[in-house]
Amino acid sequence: MWPFRRRARQSATAATLSIDPAMGDPTAAALRAALQQRDWPTARDLLTPITDPDDHAYYLGVAGDVSGVQDWIGEWIDAEPRSTLPLLVRGVHAVYWAWEARGGARASQTRQEQFREFRKRLTLAENCLDEVADRDRDDTTARTFLVTSARGRQVDRDEAQRRFDAVTDRHPWHRIAHEHMLQYRCRKWFGSHEEMFEFARSAAVKAPAGSALGQLVPIAHLEMWLDLPVGEDADYIGAAAVVAELNAAADQSVRHPDYQRRPGWPVVHNLFAMGFAMAGDFPSAVAQFEVIGDLVTEWPWQYHSSDAVGAFLAARQRVRGDHG
Template identity: 55%
Template sequence: MSMWPFKKRRQPAGLVIDPAQGDPQARALIEALGAQDWRTARDILLVTTDPDARAYLMEVAANVDGVQDWIGEWVDAEPDSTLPVLVRGCHGVSWAWQARGAKRAEYTSEEQFREFFRRLRTAENLLDEVVARDPDDVTARTWLVTTARGRQVDGDEARARFEEVVKRHPTHVVAHEQQLQYLCAKWSGSDEQMFAFAREATAGAPGGSLLPELLAVAHIEKWLSLPRGEDDEYLGSPQVRADLLGAVEKSLFHPTFTPGFGWVPRANTFAMGLEKAGEFEAAARVFDLIGDQVSEWPWLYCGDPVTAFTAGREWVYTNRG
């Protein structure tokens, strides 16, 4: 998805997917990277010290097209700084996934895999360099959790990478999301591992945290793996509905929840899960909170994200009590 010059994706339903998720800092970062203005990008990232906020910004930065073509200039200009190496490494991970494509392994060509692994090795080397120079760089360690999945490292190594993040920042949302993906059956884990991890993280999350979204992600991943018919039946089962309601009560509906940067795609995950589960009252509350801030993930699993979001919202509002 091209993001330069900066623009919102216009969709037939009249809504747009905003890659900056409504955040002015993220918008400024996208514009700076698109314009090859590394000084502005540097200044935005330097003032963002909260580990979660920096990870959300880096997710945004990692999806700007063309950064790999020029970022060597920034690395050369500031050889004593790990920041340009970090941006290059994190962006390189997304660039690798771009080469692989989003389809399952059986639908991915050998040539795609070769380029994927080549780019991923390069990115991992950059992230390793950052960690060697600055062992407490939580963002570099988080993206190494992502590369663990792509490079199919063993479970002990993946867990060790994740633990290096959470011992520095125990509630790191992106690190938890990436470790959950590693534990999915479609990657290197199983349903049992995925759900055990999601339940443990949700149980340990403070009220108002985004971490309980992990339980919604786990149920959506299970839903995706099931044949048509069984999938919706699964999400509508009493246990899944109870899980989703408990998770959203601890997260978005908790009195201490504040919609800070990064909340939009996580709230959209709850909206989709609750809508598919037939929990219309709770889903409507989430849609009320979101407004028109549709995110690409997870609605892309249902086709065009804006169309799926709009249809889901209308269905929920029609059926709410």
Template identity: 70%
Template sequence: MRGQRVMWPFRRSNRRMAVPTLTVDPTERDPTARALREAAERRDWAAIRDLLTPVIDPDDHAFYVTAVAHSDGVQDWIGEWIEAEPRSTLPVLVRGARAIYWAWEARTSGRASQVSQDQFKEFWRRLRLAENCLDEVVDRDPDDTTARTFLVMSARGRQVDTDEANRRFGEVVTRHPWHRIAHEQMLQYRCRKWYGSHEEMFAFAREAVAKSPAGSALGHLVVVAHLEQWLDLPVGEDDEYLDDDAIRAELNAAADHSVRHPDYRRRPGWASVHNTFAMGFSKVGDLRSAAGQFEVIGDQVTSWPWQYINNDPAIPFVAWRDDATAAED
């Protein structure tokens, strides 16, 4: 989160904070994701297996495995599933995916200087478990793009070098060129706050969007890159950076190629893509474009990317939506 600062549109800088009336649904109201979370809470691995097995699309599969991996306590019972079905890679995949989020829970979201050595040791131990599981999956099933996507995710925590991170990402996109979560994770690796630079980050985002087919959800990568640049700037320079006609034009071009294109179709996890565009348009002061995204979103606020502004994503979401709606009147 960006301190406790609340940032409003350039012409509305004195606006008071809105009172949130919404809560984040981690399943994004997707019925399959909700069923998976409920099954995880019941420790019902058979139900999880039956829900995940029919999912063929690589993007959908990664989203649904993420829904399970985000569930508390999976690490406590996943061994039962592995023992019951030793020939299946699915429970090993779930164990590996869960171990990544479990590792970040040990590390916490604090800056490195605020994390103890014991926390780091546990973080690395859990990440090793994750990668051991995911490596086993890809050894047994080389075309498992979900396992390979989670290896892209773990690359940052494991501090792998650029060549290895690129190799992991390449293994995903060779099999599914426009894999959304893999692109999102690789973009984070390319950020200056991790192992890249602003130049690398923008080059990656722009190339991915330019090469993606019309209607691809990857257009939001350009928005994320600009938000990451904004986050990295000192107070005062950050909002000045976003108050730029060239950036507004680039965000609109990305939306036209992506979520506003006639060929665009919503897929599981779509709400976070539209929330990213909504925040991006709001931050650059293009409230009419933001209003179009809020109309699509309705009440489906997501943690990402509003958490960059406030611990409660609903607070900035509701305030920006009110501003955007007022601009439409």
């Protein structure tokens, strides 16, 4: 989840493990390869059959995270002007491209030329995404990434809520839209700790049993932990009430019989694994690490260290050392 604030670098290295940007997903790997090779017909054929709103947003996010797309995407748009898909790829990619220009540092550490390029690229993104939304009344993916860009464009609360509602009116439990709206409500952006927790808890409780939206609870607790001074952060995340809430969220989501892994699922389990590990519930953390295997994701581990893989491995070793 970008942008983020990084903790101090750890000394641990992970030469034997790396982050797979496709998260072990063959379709995502094929899509990345096609876009890296400027093979838009193959990318189109991979994306067109995907109709589930959550899956569609995930795979468009995969496409958006491929470097260099901005250099040639116009060829696809010109070749298929009646299709919204290449325009959507350009818009989603421009969101990622914008944050690449800004970087992950705090505003006080970001140069003005970075901000100018950031705003320029976000404007391109929103122009593309708005056009897709105008042309496709049922679209959820363009509207989801407009929720993402809401933070960068610093839109007011009413506009951010309007963008979010435009997604959830069409797909109430959209995972990625909820992730990004939760970020908007964090104190580090435009909300508060109280708003963040209210949003996370309400969505998790209202979502159907087995929904991945239970992940919003560990996200909120990790955000709170990240915002506290050293010393207070450990006391907070290890509190009995936090451990109990993490377990309740897991019981209604990733540990519920109705839960099903969907594309992008490693992020959900990495969130719970980090939450349980930080909270000291090692048995619950071990269970999540067993599901994950080696599919470490950069988010949320970069919250702990700029060496996300090292943080993942250190946590996994720690919890396994005490339990199994």
